[in-house]
Structure formats: C-alpha cells, structure tokens
Amino acid sequence: MTYFVLLEQRNATLSEVSLDVWNAVQHLAADAGCAEIYGVVIGDIDDGVVSSLCYGNGQVYVLRDKAFDRYAPSVYAQAIAELAAETGAEHVFLAATARGRDLAPRIAMRLGAALVSDCALKADDQGFPKATTTLYAGSVRAVAHVRTEIAVYTLGAQANRSARISSSPVEVRNADAFCPEFSGWNPLLEEVRYFTARRDISESDIIVAGGRGVGGRDNFVLLESLAEALGGVVGASRSAVDEGWRPHADQIGQTGKSVAPKLYIACGISGAVQHLAGISGAGIVVAINRDREAPIFSAADYGVVGTIEEVVPRLDSAVRSFQRLK
Amino acid sequence: MEIAVCINRVPDTASKIEVKDGAVDVSGINMVLNAYDEYAIEECVRMKELMPGVTVTAFSLGDKEHYDILRKALAMGVDKACLVEGGNDDDSFVVAASLSRAIREYYPVLPDLVLCGRESSDFNRAQVPLMVAEMLGIAAISAATSLEIQGGSVTVTRETEVGIEEYILQTPAIISAEKGLNVPRKIGIKAVMKARKEPVVHLDGHTGEQPRIAYREFLPVNRKRNCSFIDVVEDLLPALHEKGVV
Numbered sequence: 001m002t003y004f005v006l007l008e009q010r011n012a013t014l015s016e017v018s019l020d021v022w023n024a025v026q027h028l029a030a031d032a033g034c035a036e037i038y039g040v041v042i043g044d045i046d047d048g049v050v051s052s053l054c055y056g057n058g059q060v061y062v063l064r065d066k067a068f069d070r071y072a073p074s075v076y077a078q079a080i081a082e083l084a085a086e087t088g089a090e091h092v093f094l095a096a097t098a099r100g101r102d103l104a105p106r107i108a109m110r111l112g113a114a115l116v117s118d119c120a121l122k123a124d125d126q127g128f129p130k131a132t133t134t135l136y137a138g139s140v141r142a143v144a145h146v147r148t149e150i151a152v153y154t155l156g157a158q159a160n161r162s163a164r165i166s167s168s169p170v171e172v173r174n175a176d177a178f179c180p181e182f183s184g185w186n187p188l189l190e191e192v193r194y195f196t197a198r199r200d201i202s203e204s205d206i207i208v209a210g211g212r213g214v215g216g217r218d219n220f221v222l223l224e225s226l227a228e229a230l231g232g233v234v235g236a237s238r239s240a241v242d243e244g245w246r247p248h249a250d251q252i253g254q255t256g257k258s259v260a261p262k263l264y265i266a267c268g269i270s271g272a273v274q275h276l277a278g279i280s281g282a283g284i285v286v287a288i289n290r291d292r293e294a295p296i297f298s299a300a301d302y303g304v305v306g307t308i309e310e311v312v313p314r315l316d317s318a319v320r321s322f323q324r325l326k
Numbered sequence: 327m328e329i330a331v332c333i334n335r336v337p338d339t340a341s342k343i344e345v346k347d348g349a350v351d352v353s354g355i356n357m358v359l360n361a362y363d364e365y366a367i368e369e370c371v372r373m374k375e376l377m378p379g380v381t382v383t384a385f386s387l388g389d390k391e392h393y394d395i396l397r398k399a400l401a402m403g404v405d406k407a408c409l410v411e412g413g414n415d416d417d418s419f420v421v422a423a424s425l426s427r428a429i430r431e432y433y434p435v436l437p438d439l440v441l442c443g444r445e446s447s448d449f450n451r452a453q454v455p456l457m458v459a460e461m462l463g464i465a466a467i468s469a470a471t472s473l474e475i476q477g478g479s480v481t482v483t484r485e486t487e488v489g490i491e492e493y494i495l496q497t498p499a500i501i502s503a504e505k506g507l508n509v510p511r512k513i514g515i516k517a518v519m520k521a522r523k524e525p526v527v528h529l530d531g532h533t534g535e536q537p538r539i540a541y542r543e544f545l546p547v548n549r550k551r552n553c554s555f556i557d558v559v560e561d562l563l564p565a566l567h568e569k570g571v572v
Contacts, residue, residue: 010488071491073466098486102468105456114538115418117451134547135449136343140350142541186465187482187495194489203487206571230572248471248506249485254339254447255361255505263571274339276549284571285551286562292555302562303553314559319572322563 001035001127003028004089006080007050007060008099009043014053017095017203021155023162024121025093026056030165032127038087039170040080042068051169059171065179071099071189075180077106083178085111089150091129093121096154104154113150118258120158129153137254138277157202157260157281199233201250206232207261207282209252211275212239213268213289214308220245222312223267229319235259237269253278268308271296288312328437329370329382331404332425332458333363335395336448345546359395362443364402365503368510369473370441371403377475381405383432387415387424387531400521401513407524408432410531416449417537422457424531429462431529436462439480440500444469455502465495469504 003025008018022039029035037058041050050060061083067075080103084092092107094100096118108115119131131144131153201207208227210220220234227234236246238253252259254274260281267288269275276299279285287300288311297303304311337343338356345351367384374380383406384399386392396407413424429440440462445452452468459466471490472483480495484504495501556562566572 098469098484098491101452102456105453106460109457109460115451115453115457116539117453133541135541135544136337136350137339137447137450139343139547139549140345141545141547143543145540145542146538147536147540148538187467187493187499189491190481190494191492192489193492200487248504251505263566273342280547280549284566284569286566287553297553297555299549299551300553301551302565303555304559304562305555306559311559315562318560318563322567322572 001032001091002087002089003035003037004084004087004092005037005039006092006094006100006103007039007041007054008095008097009041009045012045013049014041014045015095015097017097017157019053020158020161021093021095022054023056023164024155026165027162028121028123028129029057031123032129034127036087038089040083040175042076042079047172050172054170055167056165056170059173061173061175061178063175063178065176067180072185073102073106073187075185077103077110079178079180081107081110083175086178092150092152094152094154096156100154104152108152111150111152112148113152114146114148116144116146116151116153118156119144119153120156121153134280137274138258138280139273156258201233201235201252202257202259204233205261206230206263207235207252207259208232208265208267209235209237209269210240210246210267210308211237211269212243213270214240214245215268217243217245219308222308222316226265226312226316226319229316229323230263232261232263237275266296266300267312269296270294271299288315327377327380327439328433329373329380330429330433330437330440331363331366331370331382331384331399332440332442332454333367333384333386333395333399334360334443334446335386335388335392336360336446339447345544348544350544357391359398360443360446362445362447362503362505364443364510365505365507366441366443367399367402367404368508369503371511372508373475374403374405383408383437385410385425385428385529387413387421387428393526396526397518397521397524398513400524401517402511406527408527408529410529412530412532414537416541417539418449418451418453418457419538420533420535422454422461423533423535425454426458426461427533428529428531429458432527436464436498438497439475440498442500442502444502444504452502455500459500462498462500464498464500466500467493467495468502470501471504471506473501473507
C-alpha cells in the first residue's frame with residue numbers, strides 16, 4: 001500500500017496540523033503492517049527544516065519553482081496529483097485546513113479518486129485505512145467505505161495530537177520534474193492580509209468561548225484575559241457573532257468552525273445543538289452559566305453556576321496564582 | 327450575463343437527527359433551504375439588482391419535493407428555476423456530475439458565474455462546488471466572504487487560518503458562499519404567492535456515474551457528559567490540572 005501526504009508550508013516552515021497528519025499516517029502505516037509513505041512540500045523551504053520536522057519512514061519531496069510563489073489552486077493540484085500518481089499512491093492525505101479543503105476535491109477529481117472529508121483514521125483488520133467521519137453537523141458518526149481504487153482524505157482536528165513515531169528523520173528529495181509550466185492560471189491568489197495578534201481558533205489547544213450570556217462586546221475583555229492566562233484564544237457562539245460582538249472567523253458551531261481543543265471553556269453559552277455540534281471533539285469542557293438548567297451543562301465535564309462578571313475574573317486570578325505556584 | 331445558483335434541501339438545523347436500525351431516520355424532520363445557499367441566492371439577486379441584463383437561474387437536484395426551495399429562490403428574486411431529476415443525491419461526486427450535466431444542457435455556452443453555498447448542512451462535505459468546477463473545467467473559489475464582478479473578472483475574498491485571501495478569477499467561474507457574504511432578505515407574502523405560479527423547468531440529471539463512497543455503520547454521537555458542578559470556582563484548577571489540561 002502506498003500513502004501520500006501533503007505537508008503544508010507556511011513562512012518557510014511546515015504547519016503543525018499537517019505534521020499531525022504526517023504523524024497520524026505514520027501510525028496508520030505501522031498498524032497496517034506494510035506501507036510506503038511519501039510526502040510532498042510545495043514552496044521555498046530548506047531541506048534541513050523538512051528533515052528536522054518530519055520523522056519516521058518514507059521520503060518527502062520538495063517542489064521548488066517560481067510557479068509556486070503565488071498560490072494558484074489548479075497549478076498546485078496538478079503538481080500534487082501528478083506526483084501522487086507517479087508514486088503509485090492509493091491513499092492521499094491532507095489536513096482539513098482552508099488550503100487542504102481547497103485542494104482535496106481538485107486532486108481527487110484529477111486522480112479519479114473518492115474524497116473523504118474531515119475524517120479520523122484507523123487501520124482495519126486488513127490494514128486498510130478506515131475513515132470515520134461525522135455527518136449532520138457532528139450528530140451522527142459514520143464509516144466511509146471507499147469504492148474506488150484511489151482515495152483522498154482530509155483529516156479534521158483532533159484533541160489528541162499524534163506523537164512522532166520514531167526519531168529517525170525522513171529522506172528529503174527534490175522533485176523539480178513536477179514543476180508546471182507557466183500557463184493560464186485561474187484563479188490566482190492576489191493578496192493575503194495576515195491576521196495579526198490573533199491565532200486561529202481551530203488550531204488552539206485552549207479556547208475560552210463566549211455567548212449571549214457574556215452580556216456585551218466589552219465583557220469579552222474578561223474572556224481575553226482568562227484566555228491569555230491559560231495560553232489560549234477566544235471563540236464565540238453564533239449569538240455573540242450575530243450581535244456583532246465578535247468576528248465571523250471566531251464562530252464555533254454548525255455554521256462556524258468545528259474545534260477540538262484540549263480544554264474548552266464555554267462562558268454564557270446556553271448550549272444549542274448547533275453549538276454543541278462544533279465542540280464534540282473537545283477534550284475537557286467547562287461550562288460557566290447562570291442558569292443551572294442550561295443544556296450546556298449536560299455536554300460539560302465541569303460546571304460553574306454564576307454570572308460571567310463574577311466567575312470569569314475569579315477563575316482568571318485562580319489560574320494566574322496556580323501558574324505561579326507550579 | 328447568466329448566473330446559475332445551485333441549491334439544496336436539508337434538515338432544519340434545529341431538527342434532532344435520530345439513528346434508527348443503523349440508518350438516519352429522516353421522518354419527522356423539517357426540510358428547508360440550506361442556509362449557505364441563501365447567501366448564494368442573495369448575492370445573485372443583488373448582482374441582478376445592480377447590473378442590467380443579468381438572468382439568475384436556480385438548479386436543485388432531487389424530486390418534486392424540491393419545488394419548495396426552488397419557489398423560495400424565486401420569491402427571493404431568482405428569474406428561473408430548474409429541477410434536476412435523477413442521480414443519487416447522497417454522493418458528492420454523483421451530485422456534481424448531475425449538476426454539471428444539467429448546467430451544460432441548459433445553457434448554450436457556460437454561464438458567467440455559478441454560485442453555491444459553502445456546504446450543505448446535512449453532510450457538510452463542501453465538495454460539490456469544487457467538483458463541479460473541475461467537471462466544467464472552470465475556475466473556482468470556495469467560502470467567499472465578499473464578491474465583486476467587473477467585466478470578465480471576479481474579485482473574491484475569503485478567510486483562512488492565517489488571514490484574508492483575495493483572489494481574482496476570470497469568468498466563467500464558480501464561487502461558494504460563506505456566512506458573512508451578505509444578509510439574506512426576508513421575503514414577503516406577495517413574493518411567495520407570485521413564486522407559486524412560476525413554472526419549474528425539469529432537466530435530466532442522469533449520468534450513469536456511480537457513487538464513490540458509501541456511508542455505513544451510522545451511530546448517533548453521544549454528546550452527553552457527566553457534569554461535576556463546582557461550587558467554589560478556585561477548586562476547578564486542581565481538577566483541570568489532574569486532567570493534564572492546565
């Protein structure tokens with residue numbers, strides 16, 4: 001069996017989520033008994049950086065060409081599909097990031113492959129990848145049975161990161177042969193306005209999220225402070241976003257992002273099914289709400305009954321003094 | 327200018343999805359127009375209102391039950407509605423093939439723009455728009471939060487993990503709509519009544535393509551956790567520390 005992984009390059013390093021995918025695929029290959037693993041990185045990155053981050057079996061190809069300086073989805077998809085086909089890959093894996101989601105259908109179509117989105121992987125009895133995914137906004141779990149010879153998978157965020165399988169770095173190789181010629185790029189990424197001082201909620205280990213019960217835009221300062229003390233980020237429920245208290249990018253739930261942090265603190269969030277759908281992958285859930293009957297408590301591991309104004313600052317200072325003692 | 331908008335019928339997000347005998351029980355579920363598709367429709371109708379000579383046509387794959395969402399699209403201001411018959415509507419690949427066939431059949435040349443919702447809120451795969459783009463051989467960008475058309479090109483922005491990306495696409499192109507693209511209009515009773523009288527064109531969506539994935543072993547996700555209520559907030563810390571999260 002041959003596995004193929006897209007490693008996402010950002011600012012001359014590899015993104016953590018795609019290294020998670022690499023490590024998960026290494027474990028899958030070990031469970032499957034035998035598998036060849038190939039990886040691909042597109043863009044300007046040092047071989048040394050790649051070998052300092054990717055461990056385990058297999059080879060990672062680096063595609064460097066000025067054709068890749070700006071992101072053109074069809075150019076990237078074509079290069080990845082051609083290289084995957086060349087390695088004889090039957091299973092192609094990507095992280096379920098904006099870019100992974102953008103490339104996966106294009107790669108699947110070019111390979112005549114099935115596409116399994118946002119899944120988690122395990123090896124089945126015969127060593128084949130068994131992909132489990134959730135449907136209906138996280139309320140139903142199902143196994144995706146692939147009916148084609150080749151399959152492309154995007155892997156969703158997991159609360160438990162996959163550990164490195166071994167301490168031996170991979171072999172890094174050049175793959176200039178797969179760099180495309182300049183031709184009809186459509187569309188083309190024109191500009192990226194990077195977020196500053198704001199981390200992506202779907203990549204954070206700790207999220208402090210606020211809902212209508214926070215009471216207003218200004219009260220989010222309390223959540224910001226708690227998140228800072230914990231080394232986490234602030235998220236929001238749909239109500240808080242609809243009120244205009246927080247940006248759309250911070251929305252967690254069915255019409256926002258699905259998150260899988262190790263710790264999720266829900267502040268003033270009632271716990272509508274649409275919100276719970278977005279946090280089913282969370283490790284520990286703490287709920288703070290003044291209504292003891294709020295549905296959020298039945299989806300939480302720990303509950304504190306009280307208003308945001310009284311509970312959050314106390315928790316904040318408790319965290320800070322706890323960390324001083326540690 | 328021709329604009330196509332592809333729409334889908336999904337369970338109301340407030341519906342409780344039950345699993346019965348290993349399959350999803352859809353009886354007793356209220357089916358509605360997919361929320362992301364409302365953003366797509368709204369955007370088309372706004373373009374129509376801003377520019378002369380724009381015709382917007384809605385396409386939906388399914389049976390006559392889809393008349394309700396097609397009529398809602400008409401009531402929102404879409405010009406024409408097409409029901410695409412045939413094809414398995416559970417498999418993204420088959421759906422994309424049927425929609426592509428219908429679009430090719432309906433238009434003598436490809437429409438300038440095809441809009442879709444980012445994803446359907448039932449299977450949440452977000453695959454169909456990009457698959458249709460590959461099948462039609464045209465440019466595509468998913469999850470747009472703003473869209474501006476000028477001559478033969480479209481400027482689209484979207485939010486990713488790292489920032490806001492801006493793309494320029496040459497038409498024909500497919501754009502999928504993200505929440506935040508616009509605020510869909512409310513429709514009045516007069517528009518609803520008028521839409522009821524509009525004809526719906528039937529198109530053949532059979533392609534002979536087979537599903538590439540079969541979803542099996544359905545299980546309800548149990549979100550219930552045992553909540554320990556903490557009376558003194560400060561007691562949370564040792565508990566969280568024990569779990570290894572702080």
